[in-house]
Amino acid sequence: MSALAPGILVVDDEPAIRRLLRTSLSSQSFRVLEVADGRAALAEIRQSRPDLVILDLGLPDISGLDLIRTVRADGNAVPILVLSSRADEKGKVEALDLGADDYVTKPFGTAELFARIRAALRHRLQQQGEQPAFRSGDLHVDLVRRIVKVRDEEVKLTPKEYDILHMLIAHAGKVLTHRMMMSEVWGGETDVQYLRIYIRQLRQKIESDPERPHHILTETGIGYRLMME
Numbered sequence: 001m002s003a004l005a006p007g008i009l010v011v012d013d014e015p016a017i018r019r020l021l022r023t024s025l026s027s028q029s030f031r032v033l034e035v036a037d038g039r040a041a042l043a044e045i046r047q048s049r050p051d052l053v054i055l056d057l058g059l060p061d062i063s064g065l066d067l068i069r070t071v072r073a074d075g076n077a078v079p080i081l082v083l084s085s086r087a088d089e090k091g092k093v094e095a096l097d098l099g100a101d102d103y104v105t106k107p108f109g110t111a112e113l114f115a116r117i118r119a120a121l122r123h124r125l126q127q128q129g130e131q132p133a134f135r136s137g138d139l140h141v142d143l144v145r146r147i148v149k150v151r152d153e154e155v156k157l158t159p160k161e162y163d164i165l166h167m168l169i170a171h172a173g174k175v176l177t178h179r180m181m182m183s184e185v186w187g188g189e190t191d192v193q194y195l196r197i198y199i200r201q202l203r204q205k206i207e208s209d210p211e212r213p214h215h216i217l218t219e220t221g222i223g224y225r226l227m228m229e
Contacts, residue, residue, distance in 0.1 A: 006031070007051050008117070010025075010054045011064075018034045037059050038064070045071060051079075052080075053079070054081050068082075079123065079124050083106060085105070085106040122228055123172055138208070141165065161205070167184050168224065168226035172226045173228045174225065176224055177222055177223040203216055
């Protein structure tokens with residue numbers, strides 16, 4: 001889809017959920033398509049090219065996880081926001097590792113859902129624009145010269161700290177699992193404690209209050225997310 005308003009494909013076999021999402025999203029000027037199973041979703045994604053997909057994992061034909069795997073194998077980078085009643089960390093991590101951009105658990109608040117949608121759409125635009133700089137609140141990063149500033153004061157990062165921040169910026173607004181970050185930054189599996197140490201060091205340098213971080217948020221048991229303003 002393309003045009004004036006972003007198009008969102010809702011994939012859920014519960015009519016009540018589809019109706020709620022259709023009404024809520026339409027009130028925010030999104031264009032809404034809806035399907036009840038995975039095969040119809042794949043056909044719609046390939047044909048209509050929506051700007052974002054809201055996906056339930058418990059579909060009647062193919063699993064939502066298999067659908068994510070297939071979409072990413074097609075080379076399609078459409079943002080996928082999982083909306084599921086599964087609250088276990090294992091299910092969340094698996095969906096995110098397969099390429100989902102975010103995960104919201106049912107029952108959900110529409111305000112939170114809209115915020116997650118906006119973050120995913122901003123991330124998509126940022127990727128397409130390949131911006132040379134990133135700014136969020138008091139944090140500014142020159143991605144060409146590798147200069148990091150907080151409140152207009154330059155902050156010195158170690159190479160590994162910068163690599164972690166750069167990865168978070170490249171996926172700003174998206175949840176990154178521990179496994180994804182360790183694979184990207186260290187080139188494979190390593191002790192997750194190393195990642196936690198570097199995140200703590202990074203927060204000490206870029207957060208006004210490292211104990212109550214504003215930029216780098218922890219998704220408990222899953223990974224981290226860089227907030228966008």
